[in-house]
Amino acid sequence: MTSADETRTGVWLVGARGSVATTAVSGCAALAAGLLPPTGMVTETPPFADCGLPALASLVFGGHDTATTPLPKRAEELAAQGVLPPWLPTAVQGELAAADEHIRPGGPVPGDRRATEELIADFATDLRTFARTTGVARTVVVNVASTEPDPAHGAWPASSLYAAAALRAGCPYVNFTPSTGLSHPQLAGAARASGLPYAGRDGKTGQTLLRSVLGPMFAQRALAVRAWSGTNLLGGGDGAALADPAAAAAKNAGKERVLTDTLGTRVEGEVHIDDVPALGDWKTAWDHVAFDGFLGTRMVLQTIWQGCDSALAAPLVLDLARLLARAHERGLSGPLGELGFYFKDPDAEGSALAEQYTRLLTLAGRLGGTR
Numbered sequence: 007m008t009s010a011d012e013t014r015t016g017v018w019l020v021g022a023r024g025s026v027a028t029t030a031v032s033g034c035a036a037l038a039a040g041l042l043p044p045t046g047m048v049t050e051t052p053p054f055a056d057c058g059l060p061a062l063a064s065l066v067f068g069g070h071d072t073a074t075t076p077l078p079k080r081a082e083e084l085a086a087q088g089v090l091p092p093w094l095p096t097a098v099q100g101e102l103a104a105a106d107e108h109i110r111p112g113g114p115v116p117g118d119r120r121a122t123e124e125l126i127a128d129f130a131t132d133l134r135t136f137a138r139t140t141g142v143a144r145t146v147v148v149n150v151a152s153t154e155p156d157p158a159h160g161a162w163p164a165s166s167l168y169a170a171a172a173l174r175a176g177c178p179y180v181n182f183t184p185s186t187g188l189s190h191p192q193l194a195g196a197a198r199a200s201g202l203p204y205a206g207r208d209g210k211t212g213q214t215l216l217r218s219v220l221g222p223m224f225a226q227r228a229l230a231v232r233a234w235s236g237t238n239l240l241g242g243g244d245g246a247a248l249a250d251p252a253a254a255a256a257k258n259a260g261k262e263r264v265l266t267d268t269l270g271t272r273v274e275g276e277v278h279i280d281d282v283p284a285l286g287d288w289k290t291a292w293d294h295v296a297f298d299g300f301l302g303t304r305m306v307l308q309t310i311w312q313g314c315d316s317a318l319a320a321p322l323v324l325d326l327a328r329l330l331a332r333a334h335e336r337g338l339s340g341p342l343g344e345l346g347f348y349f350k351d352p353d354a355e356g357s358a359l360a361e362q363y364t365r366l367l368t369l370a371g372r373l374g375g376t377r
Contacts, residue, residue: 020165020168022105029316032081034065047325049328071112076106078095089286151164154183163186168187179206182322200339203334203339206353213238218264222358231296233294235275236294329373336372347366
């Protein structure tokens, strides 16, 4: 048994061999070695310098996944797609292999006969074993698995099994996906009683990030938005998962909620998500905004966002893991609404990015110092 080391923090990724997880592990290793700058990491900016966040070099990765391709190979695949620099998989191969050693089989998989309670117990045991063998002071569980459809009433989706296991193992929890996770009605009481900090859900990385900035602009300038429509083209695992209409509906709910919150009213228009496998990990988001100006003059704003989903998400995952770890160390518990800056469907009211950033800075102040 390895004794706990207060200088080391565990990050347990659900979907640990996916594109976002692989990019996060690779990126953390590169940043810790000084190979690349921490572009996109809010926690590496000056306001967070005195928060007492765990150092990137102190993060120890593990996770659950039903996929079997090792992390070094996944990193090579992402480099071939242009997601990672071509030299990076070789430069951080040791760190990727070390993380891969801590990845355990997920579930349920086809033919899995374990009942709900057995699955939760097995996943919690994996978390406890990881903490014991690595000696980390605490472990933050982050769900970065593919989006799942909303479950039937009372059903236990995989994301909620992992969330329940996190609570049982005493781990802070982040739901970076629109999947149910900790929002399952049978977990509400356990989450409140756990004394653990948690945050979610659905990371805000592209189209919705832009909407959370533009929506307040129209409202504050008293410009009347008549319709706001959008289309997403994406490939990779997320594209395949969101080809399921039920999964896409869960994703789109957060996008639409941001507009309603920031504009103060529901407007015409829908978001469509199209799976384009040839795009791989890259996505294009197009928005068409019809609005009225002074004297009823009709105008249109169109935006195109082209980006790499994993490269947008990975720094946020590292931010959230560090923030939740420090919150746990400081004794904070319950939903951390101040982290709404990172989510489409946050644990707090208000979706305007500027306001959310102000609340995030307030949290930074709470995290600083010692108990």
